[in-house]
Amino acid sequence: MKTYSLKGADINREWWVIDASVMPLGKLAVVIADKLMGKSKVTYTPHIDNGDYVVVVNAKNIVVTGAKMTQKKYYRHSGFPGGIKELKLEEVIEKDPARAIREAVKGMLPKNKLSADRLARLRIFEGAEHAHVAQNPKEIK
Numbered sequence: 001m002k003t004y005s006l007k008g009a010d011i012n013r014e015w016w017v018i019d020a021s022v023m024p025l026g027k028l029a030v031v032i033a034d035k036l037m038g039k040s041k042v043t044y045t046p047h048i049d050n051g052d053y054v055v056v057v058n059a060k061n062i063v064v065t066g067a068k069m070t071q072k073k074y075y076r077h078s079g080f081p082g083g084i085k086e087l088k089l090e091e092v093i094e095k096d097p098a099r100a101i102r103e104a105v106k107g108m109l110p111k112n113k114l115s116a117d118r119l120a121r122l123r124i125f126e127g128a129e130h131a132h133v134a135q136n137p138k139e140i141k
Contacts, residue, residue: 006045013121014052015137017130021061025068025104031140032056032101033108036118049114055132056124059097064089074103098124 016035020028034040038050064072072089092100101124109115123132 004043004045006043006048006050008048010043011048011050015055015132015135016052016140017055017057017132017137018140019058020056020101021058021063024063024065025100028056028062028101029104029108032105032122035140036105036109036121049117051118051121053121053123053132053135053137055130055137056101056122057128057130058126059101059124060093060126062093062097062100074099097126 018028018031022028023031032054035054036051038044038052041050043050069090070088074087074089074092075084077084087095089100102119102122105122106115106119109118123130125131
């Protein structure tokens with residue numbers, strides 16, 4: 001018995017669509033990261049980017065549990081002394097709901113050279129409509 005290793009020419013990418021208002025943010029990020037990495041495929045190979053495209057709809061209606069809307073914070077720094085900025089989750093959702101999902105998924109992906117390409121295959125839309133109808137995405141339940 002030999003170990004199967006996927007070749008770059010054998011990659012077959014599918015399109016998936018998922019509704020962000022169905023499950024909590026953390027569980028949503030786990031499902032999305034799994035599809036982006038291709039871990040649910042039989043042909044998963046760690047050093048080959050075998051993942052699929054994921055379209056997220058209804059990003060404006062993110063579900064979180066507990067008091068995360070007011071207690072979860074996102075930080076960024078300008079690089080200057082005292083330049084730290086802080087936003088609560090509810091403020092992030094008001095400004096850019098895609099950022100909350102993107103950062104949650106980014107935290108679930110392995111930190112390596114493939115993560116940027118995997119994250120580039122994530123498409124997030126605020127409403128129920130998306131621009132990828134032509135790709136016939138399958139729905140994730």
